[in-house]
Amino acid sequence: MIIIVCIKQVPDVSEVSWDTETGSLIRTGIPSIINPCDKNAIEAALTLKEKYGGKVIILSMGPDQAEEALREAMGMGADEAVHLTSKRFAGSDTWATAYTLGLAVKKIGQYDLIVCGKEAVDGMTAQVGPELAEFLNIPQLTYAVNIDVADDRVRISQKLGSLRRVLQCRMPALITVERDANEPRIAPMDTIIEAYSKEITVWGPEDLDGDVANFGLKGSPTKLRKMYAPKLIKSKVEMLQGNREQVAAALVQILRARHIL
Amino acid sequence: MKGNIQESRGLWVFVEQNDGEAARVSLELLGKGRELSDKLEVNLTALLIGDSVTRLAEELIWYGADKVVLAEDAAFSDYRTEIYTRIISDQAKKDKPEVLIIGATPIGRDLAPRLAFKLETGCAADCTALDIDTENRLFLATRPAFGGNVMATIICPDHRPQMATVRPGVMPSSTMDNARTGEIIRIDTAQYRDMAEVEILETVSDEEEGVDIQEAERIVAIGMGANKEALDMLKELAGLLCAEVGASRRAVEAGWFSHDCQVGQTGKTVRPSMYIACGVSGAVQHTAGMSGSKLIIAINNDPKAEIFNVADYGCVGKITDIVPALIAEIKRRS
Numbered sequence: 265m266i267i268i269v270c271i272k273q274v275p276d277v278s279e280v281s282w283d284t285e286t287g288s289l290i291r292t293g294i295p296s297i298i299n300p301c302d303k304n305a306i307e308a309a310l311t312l313k314e315k316y317g318g319k320v321i322i323l324s325m326g327p328d329q330a331e332e333a334l335r336e337a338m339g340m341g342a343d344e345a346v347h348l349t350s351k352r353f354a355g356s357d358t359w360a361t362a363y364t365l366g367l368a369v370k371k372i373g374q375y376d377l378i379v380c381g382k383e384a385v386d387g388m389t390a391q392v393g394p395e396l397a398e399f400l401n402i403p404q405l406t407y408a409v410n411i412d413v414a415d416d417r418v419r420i421s422q423k424l425g426s427l428r429r430v431l432q433c434r435m436p437a438l439i440t441v442e443r444d445a446n447e448p449r450i451a452p453m454d455t456i457i458e459a460y461s462k463e464i465t466v467w468g469p470e471d472l473d474g475d476v477a478n479f480g481l482k483g484s485p486t487k488l489r490k491m492y493a494p495k496l497i498k499s500k501v502e503m504l505q506g507n508r509e510q511v512a513a514a515l516v517q518i519l520r521a522r523h524i525l
Numbered sequence: 526m527k528g529n530i531q532e533s534r535g536l537w538v539f540v541e542q543n544d545g546e547a548a549r550v551s552l553e554l555l556g557k558g559r560e561l562s563d564k565l566e567v568n569l570t571a572l573l574i575g576d577s578v579t580r581l582a583e584e585l586i587w588y589g590a591d592k593v594v595l596a597e598d599a600a601f602s603d604y605r606t607e608i609y610t611r612i613i614s615d616q617a618k619k620d621k622p623e624v625l626i627i628g629a630t631p632i633g634r635d636l637a638p639r640l641a642f643k644l645e646t647g648c649a650a651d652c653t654a655l656d657i658d659t660e661n662r663l664f665l666a667t668r669p670a671f672g673g674n675v676m677a678t679i680i681c682p683d684h685r686p687q688m689a690t691v692r693p694g695v696m697p698s699s700t701m702d703n704a705r706t707g708e709i710i711r712i713d714t715a716q717y718r719d720m721a722e723v724e725i726l727e728t729v730s731d732e733e734e735g736v737d738i739q740e741a742e743r744i745v746a747i748g749m750g751a752n753k754e755a756l757d758m759l760k761e762l763a764g765l766l767c768a769e770v771g772a773s774r775r776a777v778e779a780g781w782f783s784h785d786c787q788v789g790q791t792g793k794t795v796r797p798s799m800y801i802a803c804g805v806s807g808a809v810q811h812t813a814g815m816s817g818s819k820l821i822i823a824i825n826n827d828p829k830a831e832i833f834n835v836a837d838y839g840c841v842g843k844i845t846d847i848v849p850a851l852i853a854e855i856k857r858r859s
Contacts, residue, residue, distance in 0.1 A: 358650075386848075387670060388791065389650035390636035396607075398642040404606055406635045412838070424604075425631040426737060430727040471804040483645030485527075491677050501823075501833045504840040511840045512850035515711045515822065516858055517609065518838055520649060522820055524743065524766065524799050525855065 265318030267309040269342065270365055270396070270481045271302035273326050273333035282506070298333045302450035303340075305441045308376060309379045310341045310449070312392025316413055319343040321372060325364055326351055331464065338459035339451030346372065350468040353381070355481025358387070362395030364479060367472040377418060378438040382407060382469045397438035405431050406440045463470050526618075526645050526685060533623040537570045538590070539613065541604075541632055545581050547656035550628030550700065551738070552588055553689055554824035556699030557655055558626060559589040564657045568592055570622070573606050574609055576602035584709040586707035588699045593707065598714035600721075603728065604632050605744075608720045610639045616712070617644055622686045624664045626655070629690035637690045647681035648688035653695050653794070653813070664689070669790040669813065693795040694739045695817070738786060743799040746788055746815070748827055749775045750804025751844045756781060758848050759803055764853050771795065773805050773813075789814035807832025824848070 266319040275294045298306075305422065309320045322337040324330050332343040348368055367380065378397075383390035397404035408420035417434040423442055451459075469476055477483055504514045519525040538558045541548040555571065562569040571590035573582050573596065582593045596612050617625065617640075627633040629651045641648035649666035656665040658680075664687040667678045681687040738744060745763040747756065747770065765768050772782040776788055780825075788795055789811040801819035804825060805811060812835045815821070824847050825834035833839045838846060 277831060287803055358638065359642060359647060359648060360647075387637075387650075389633050391641070391648060394635060394638040398610075398639045402641065404635070405723065423631075423731075424635075426731050428727075428729045428731050429725055431723050432726055433723040440577055463740040485645070485680050486649060486681050489678045489680045491670075493675065501779075501836045501839045503833070504838060508842065508846045508850040509854070511842065511847060512854040515838070515840075515851055516854045518822070519766075519799070519855075520858075522799070524820075525859070 265312060265316050265317065265377065266321055267312060267371060267379060268319065268321045268372060268375050268393070269302070269307065269309045269337070270378065270380045271322055271324045271333060271337060272299045272381075272384045273297070273330040274299045274384055275323065276331055278386070281307070284516050288329045296329060296332065298336055298383045300398075301383060301441060301443055303381075304443060304445045305379040306337050306342065307446045307448040308408075308441050309440075310439055311446070311487045312377070312411065312413060313341075318376075321346065321375075323365060323368055323372075324348065325356070325361060325368075327354075333465055334457055335459040336451050338462060339456030340449055341451075341455075345464045347464050347466045348468075349466060350479075352480045353474070355484065356479065357486045358389050358391035358395055359485050360479060360483040362392050362399055363474065363483065364449050364472065365392070365396050366399035367474040368467060369396070371472060372468070376435045378402075379411075380438065380440050382440045382442055385505035393438060393440040396478075400436075400438070403433040403437045405433065405437060407442050409442050409445045411439060411441075411445075482516050527683055529621055529685050530683070533621045535567045535570055535620065535622040536624040537564060537572055537622040537626070537686070539572045539625070539627040539633070539636070540581075540585060541630060542573065542575050542578060542581060545575070546591045547581060548628055548630060548686045548693075550630060550633075550693035553693065553696040554626050554700045555585065556592060557691070557696045561624070561655060561657055562591075564659055565623070565662070567623070570594060572613055572616070573597075574601050574612055576600075582709050584701070586702045586709070587703045587705050589705070591707045593709045595709055595711050596714050596717070597711065599713070600718040603722065603725055604719050604759070605634075605725075606635055606639060607722050609636055610643060610692045610715050611720055612712070612717055613640055616705050617686060623662075625686040625688045625712060627688070627690050629692050631806050633690050637688060641688050644686065644688075646684040646686060646688055647678035647679070648690065649681075650690050651692050652689045655689065655691065657695075663687075669810075692794050694796050718825055738788070738795055739793050740771050741769035741771075741795065742797050744770040744771045744788070744795060744801070744815075744818075745769075745807055746764075746773065746800060746802045747776050747781070748773035748803065748805030748811075749779065749826070750806065751776075753781070755804070755844045755848065758852065759844070762801075762848055762852055764850060766799070766801075768799065770804070771800075775792060775810050782840065802832050802836070803848065805832050806830050807835060810816065
């Protein structure tokens with residue numbers, strides 16, 4: 265089986281904050297990680313490879329620094345890595361990202377499955393997976409908590425809101441994976457170091473057989489008009505005073521007045 | 526598609542349904558859609574796909590749609606990516622809407638990006654606010670980014686339709702007016718019946734999930750200020766008030782609750798009649814997910830906690846002091 269796993273290196277978003285003086289994001293000094301769901305995708309791919317044989321190819325579009333993420337993925341057990349990097353890819357929205365990744369997949373050639381994380385913690389759009397599937401004209405199996413393969417078909421358990429569905433289709437297909445699909449293995453430091461001696465394929469716009477007008481910020485149909493810190497709401501709160509019994513009595517009074525009790 | 530800006534007119538809402546009942550978010554989008562179509566001075570069209578949904582199609586007119594484009598067929602009773610995408614994109618290519626909005630439910634988030642790529646257009650995901658720049662006739666879609674630390678307003682100036690998925694529970698629902706009239710347009714469904722590439726082997730309702738907190742009328746929310754020993758008493762309080770239990774992001778990350786209970790920018794947006802926040806600091810990423818609640822009560826040991834900025838009533842104190850007293854008082858008075 266040939267499985268391509270798309271990953272994204274993201275800032276650790278719990279650390280990102282807003283500088284109210286300059287009106288911009290404070291991004292410096294923030295650690296970068298492999299997007300959590302993408303680790304679940306890597307884990308799912310490695311598990312399938314262990315069961316059925318074949319190879320796992322990691323694909324990522326990102327600046328130079330994204331190489332660390334690719335090395336870590338190889339340390340987890342992936343066989344090969346392709347890094348799409350160029351200033352001209354910068355500013356891509358989900359459409360342009362899916363387009364660029366799709367061209368790379370076409371260049372890689374043969375594959376059985378593409379596995380992606382459901383969404384990235386910075387954008388949280390959950391769009392690139394389905395957009396990539398549409399570009400490649402292959403079926404998409406989203407929100408997978410479980411993946412299995414039999415003959416030329418792939419089957420998933422899908423978490424579709426309050427429904428659980430079991431879906432099956434012919435390969436090639438694209439799967440997006442949920443956080444609770446598995447426990448990603450941790451790459452031991454020595455395998456990550458070893459990964460640094462392996463070769464990563466690096467491609468830019470000139471290596472991809474597509475329309476350059478569709479790359480990066482210029483190729484993105486959506487544009488950012490404005491970015492701002494969410495407004496703090498200031499309203500008049502009535503603070504209840506007294507000891508705990510008095511406060512409890514006041515609360516019950518309020519709940520009764522609102523017909524909750 | 527790129528271009529066609531002047532020719533593209535009309536605002537479309539995809540109405541998600543299950544067994545002939547519209548998803549609550551779709552009714553919210555019809556309400557908001559009506560407001561935006563009036564600003565644009567265009568028709569509001571509802572897209573409805575399913576089986577045995579004629580009655581619902583009629584109701585959608587009462588909920589504000591001027592037109593309902595109806596694809597009704599037994600083959601469409603379950604949601605299927607490839608069929609739904611093809612039906613909607615064929616219609617969009619033919620009738621060129623300028624805006625297309627879809628609820629950001631699991632189905633909506635499976636469908637919208639596939640459609641957006643097919644239609645070569647942009648889609649702003651999981652939006653919490655929509656508006657129109659009437660001067661430039663642009664659709665403005667606002668959404669949280671970077672874990673909710675930042676709000677971003679997205680535009681799609683050169684491609685049509687301008688698409689967005691919209692977070693459930695943020696916009697008020699449309700109200701029914703059965704004096705409203707409109708048009709139902711049935712499309713031919715035969716050509717789409719056999720398009721499915723994915724087999725659905727099984728569909729089960731997930732009973733373990735419990736009540737979806739987005740639908741809950743009453744919520745007791747628990748944050749890191751409530752330590753582990755308080756969890757049992759807070760669950761008892763919720764039970765006494767017939768409330769569902771919600772949680773802050775940090776309480777979920779601590780492993781106390783599943784992600785389905787999480788309220789906030791990276792969790793769910795709720796609009797219950799009653800929201801009691803216990804030990805929740807009230808960072809804006811949390812309050813953005815519950816500030817629409819009718820009655821907000823906050824209990825927190827820190828008098829400077831941000832939660833008091835959104836609460837109607839607050840008390841400063843330890844959860845382990847106040848909550849047992851509250852439970853005792855509720856029992857005494859009932």
